[in-house]
Amino acid sequence: MHAMDGLVLEDVPLNAIADALGTPTWVMSAGTLRARYRRLAAALAATGRPVSIHFAVKANDHLAVLRVLAAEGAGADVVSGGELRRAMMAGIPAARIVFSGVGKTLEEMRCALQAGIAQINVESAEELELLSAVAEAEGLEARVALRINPDVDAGTHAKITTGLATNKFGIPYDRAVELYARAATLPGIRPVGLAMHIGSQIVRMQPYRTAYARLADLVRAIRARGLTVEALDCGGGLGISYRDETEGAPEALAAAIHAELGDLGTRLAIEPGRWLAGPAGVLLSTVILRKTGYDGMPPFLVLDAAMNDLMRPSLYDAWHGIVPLSATTATAPTEQVHVVGPVCESGDTFGHDRTLPHMDAGARVALLDCGAYGMVMSSTYNARPLAAQVMVDGNRWSVIRERQQPEDLWASDRIPDWVEATLLPAGGGL
Numbered sequence: 001m002h003a004m005d006g007l008v009l010e011d012v013p014l015n016a017i018a019d020a021l022g023t024p025t026w027v028m029s030a031g032t033l034r035a036r037y038r039r040l041a042a043a044l045a046a047t048g049r050p051v052s053i054h055f056a057v058k059a060n061d062h063l064a065v066l067r068v069l070a071a072e073g074a075g076a077d078v079v080s081g082g083e084l085r086r087a088m089m090a091g092i093p094a095a096r097i098v099f100s101g102v103g104k105t106l107e108e109m110r111c112a113l114q115a116g117i118a119q120i121n122v123e124s125a126e127e128l129e130l131l132s133a134v135a136e137a138e139g140l141e142a143r144v145a146l147r148i149n150p151d152v153d154a155g156t157h158a159k160i161t162t163g164l165a166t167n168k169f170g171i172p173y174d175r176a177v178e179l180y181a182r183a184a185t186l187p188g189i190r191p192v193g194l195a196m197h198i199g200s201q202i203v204r205m206q207p208y209r210t211a212y213a214r215l216a217d218l219v220r221a222i223r224a225r226g227l228t229v230e231a232l233d234c235g236g237g238l239g240i241s242y243r244d245e246t247e248g249a250p251e252a253l254a255a256a257i258h259a260e261l262g263d264l265g266t267r268l269a270i271e272p273g274r275w276l277a278g279p280a281g282v283l284l285s286t287v288i289l290r291k292t293g294y295d296g297m298p299p300f301l302v303l304d305a306a307m308n309d310l311m312r313p314s315l316y317d318a319w320h321g322i323v324p325l326s327a328t329t330a331t332a333p334t335e336q337v338h339v340v341g342p343v344c345e346s347g348d349t350f351g352h353d354r355t356l357p358h359m360d361a362g363a364r365v366a367l368l369d370c371g372a373y374g375m376v377m378s379s380t381y382n383a384r385p386l387a388a389q390v391m392v393d394g395n396r397w398s399v400i401r402e403r404q405q406p407e408d409l410w411a412s413d414r415i416p417d418w419v420e421a422t423l424l425p426a427g428g429g430l
């Protein structure tokens, strides 16, 4: 690729996409998704025991993304009826879908049972009773794994930790054996195993090891009661390198699973989201203007992307790399800037005190590692239409979601007839 083309994703110059579609625009790389899936699958296979991969659909639920992963053989971990339908529409067989989540509605339970999915991960005693009633009423059997909360600190951001006793997720560890025994007596329920997910963006293996060792103890305690444990779902959470972290190595995760759980004779599964999809996506944006800071303070680069598009920095103070698209800009002298969006919140900031090549209005940037928990967490806050989405594969690219039109924003609004109002034609041309 010629240097004048600037930043490329696979073989596609990102400026060509921005020229054609404008910004903000998400771009996903199918090749990266495939390569990461294959590396993970190979690491798991190398342990000699099969471990199935259920992609956590919450990380990126786009049908094209799911389709690429389905073609690689991925199953799915879903947390809502909507995700279940997306996964099935993308061709992921029901037999490779598990349903997690702390509050499944009765309707969602019914749909999951009727679809015949592999397993429902139950997160509370209350949910177990509800599921039993639904399954009995439907004349179906629910294959259930109890999601255990091991009370282990995953060492990640507090808002994405899920395996502490103070978190809402999972069944308290010391109640698990009793509840498993109860599950075995309930109509419509077949307890098949245990599940665990301690958090997200985990880059150290020790929390996994500790949690899996606790899981193994539970398997032994349940079996000592004469009950069967056939399946273990080891959760997701493997982290990536957003800044200077060393990303979680699939080989190390595979070794942890193998060492702690490999000799229990169960089926094994994991539910990764971020590790597969995160590095496969970028968000393209244009500098609207460069605003001078207070005396001596860094200027603000105001982008046309905002927290409504990529929420992670404002929600978790998350770091995303920011790089210029143009090769010429990339070589300009550097300076310190604050990179912000135009939304009316101080939290609408992508980076404080970033050292970047000098950029003026019209310059384009890519926000990196946005393939997981990016587009899926977008909103239309400040009446900002959802951005367009593109997939690249080798040297081809296609729009996989049209940019939302301003009219779509109010298309479902209804004004009650008891509110006196005459709607005026909205100004066009936006």
Ligand SMILES: Cc1ncc(COP(=O)(O)O)c(C=O)c1O
Residues within 6 Å of the ligand: 056, 059, 077, 100, 101, 162, 197, 199, 200, 201, 235, 236, 237, 238, 271, 272, 273, 274, 275, 372
């Ligand atoms: C139950 C469950 N499984 C899997 C995942 C996927 O996590 P990650 O994207 O960190 O791999 C999550 C999200 O944290 C989750 O809640």
Ligand SMILES: N[C@@H](CCCC[NH3+])C(=O)O
Residues within 6 Å of the ligand: 058, 160, 200, 201, 312, 316, 372, 373
């Ligand atoms: N949305 C979070 C991860 C939450 C994972 C879901 N349990 C993030 O962007 O990092």
